Amino acid sequence: MLTDTFQRKHTYLRISLTDNCNLRCFYCMPEEDYAFMPQRQLMQADEIEKLAALFVANGVNKIRLTGGEPLVRKDAADIIRSLGKLGVELTMTTNGTRIHHFVDDLVAAGIRSVNISLDTLQEDKFSILTRRNQYQVVKDNIQLLLDRGFTVKVNVVVVKGLNDNEILDFIDWTKHTPIHVRFIEFMPFDGNQWKSDKLVTWKEILEIAHTRYEIEALANDPHDTCKKYRADDHQGSFAVISTMSAPFCGSCNRIRLTADGKIKNCLFSEEETDLLTALRNGQEVLPLIEQSILSKHKELGGQFSKDFTSIDTTHLHNRSMIAIGG
Numbered sequence: 001m002l003t004d005t006f007q008r009k010h011t012y013l014r015i016s017l018t019d020n021c022n023l024r025c026f027y028c029m030p031e032e033d034y035a036f037m038p039q040r041q042l043m044q045a046d047e048i049e050k051l052a053a054l055f056v057a058n059g060v061n062k063i064r065l066t067g068g069e070p071l072v073r074k075d076a077a078d079i080i081r082s083l084g085k086l087g088v089e090l091t092m093t094t095n096g097t098r099i100h101h102f103v104d105d106l107v108a109a110g111i112r113s114v115n116i117s118l119d120t121l122q123e124d125k126f127s128i129l130t131r132r133n134q135y136q137v138v139k140d141n142i143q144l145l146l147d148r149g150f151t152v153k154v155n156v157v158v159v160k161g162l163n164d165n166e167i168l169d170f171i172d173w174t175k176h177t178p179i180h181v182r183f184i185e186f187m188p189f190d191g192n193q194w195k196s197d198k199l200v201t202w203k204e205i206l207e208i209a210h211t212r213y214e215i216e217a218l219a220n221d222p223h224d225t226c227k228k229y230r231a232d233d234h235q236g237s238f239a240v241i242s243t244m245s246a247p248f249c250g251s252c253n254r255i256r257l258t259a260d261g262k263i264k265n266c267l268f269s270e271e272e273t274d275l276l277t278a279l280r281n282g283q284e285v286l287p288l289i290e291q292s293i294l295s296k297h298k299e300l301g302g303q304f305s306k307d308f309t310s311i312d313t314t315h316l317h318n319r320s321m322i323a324i325g326g
């Protein structure tokens with residue numbers, strides 16, 4: 001079991017398949033001319049399988065595929081199907097634009113739940129936020145997943161002045177549709193123009209929700225990063241991921257593997273451990289993983305305090321989100 005010095009057991013691995021993407025969300029990929037990693041620098045399919053199997057042999061029981069956009073990778077279907085054989089819970093976070101090409105692979109791999117990112121229910125705004133015009137494809141693919149029996153969670157990064165006026169529209173959507181909307185507090189990463197006054201907090205989101213609905217708090221699982229709620233008698237639910245205003249580091253069970261094969265023991269960690277080079281050199285990888293876990297900071301990668309209003313982004317050392325794998 002991969003246990004850190006704070007007795008947190010790391011059972012949940014998030015693997016980034018690529019830092020490439022077909023959208024350009026400003027909070028994630030800051031520059032239009034961002035240079036994607038060269039192919040040879042990325043983990044190859046067999047390397048992903050080997051590393052994933054090693055994590056599973058050491059207690060990981062859940063794997064999430066992410067990116068960049070995992071489904072722009074040419075061999076994504078092969079990777080999904082092979083990881084499906086590891087016998088652990090497999091899931092994915094995607095922007096939803098290419099789901100229709102992969103839905104059978106997801107079923108074959110035993111994936112039952114997919115997180116789709118969609119920050120607005122307005123087509124024009126989608127084009128502004130992502131710099132690409134794919135709104136209807138994403139909406140259709142959410143329906144496709146529901147029709148095929150998947151659990152669908154919709155990730156919404158809430159940014160003040162951009163989409164906070166749509167919080168009630170998203171909750172309305174859960175009335176007759178069994179989706180689970182997850183409002184995510186806007187987080188600071190390299191070059192993403194984060195400012196504390198652009199953040200809409202968990203409490204503010206709840207206050208807005210209360211202006212229209214009776215809100216019932218739902219039970220949370222021990223490692224949940226979100227607080228779950230149901231509005232009135234809606235079929236679906238909503239949740240808030242309060243990373244900035246109420247971090248959940250104490251119960252963290254996550255490890256991240258970047259597309260170039262480096263472990264980040266925290267989303268906000270500056271330190272990285274290179275597993276891919278060791279694997280390619282025939283060195284033992286497990287001691288590197290264990291060492292990385294043991295060096296995990298207590299909170300927020302050791303980079304900032306719980307008072308998000310005091311964060312000075314010029315002092316943060318991290319990749320942009322697209323290169324980490326959210």
Ligand code: SAM
Nearest residue numbers: 027028067068069094095117155186187321326
């Ligand atoms: N391309 C896929 C997608 O968009 O779902 C997967 C990768 S994306 C980096 C994973 C998640 O991170 C998405 O839900 C995205 O909205 C979220 N994300 C990216 N940048 C963020 C930020 N600055 N603050 C909060 N969430 C962010």
Ligand code: SF4
Nearest residue numbers: 021023025028068095
């Ligand atoms: Fe691409 Fe996802 Fe980042 Fe948007 S959030 S730029 S879809 S990786």
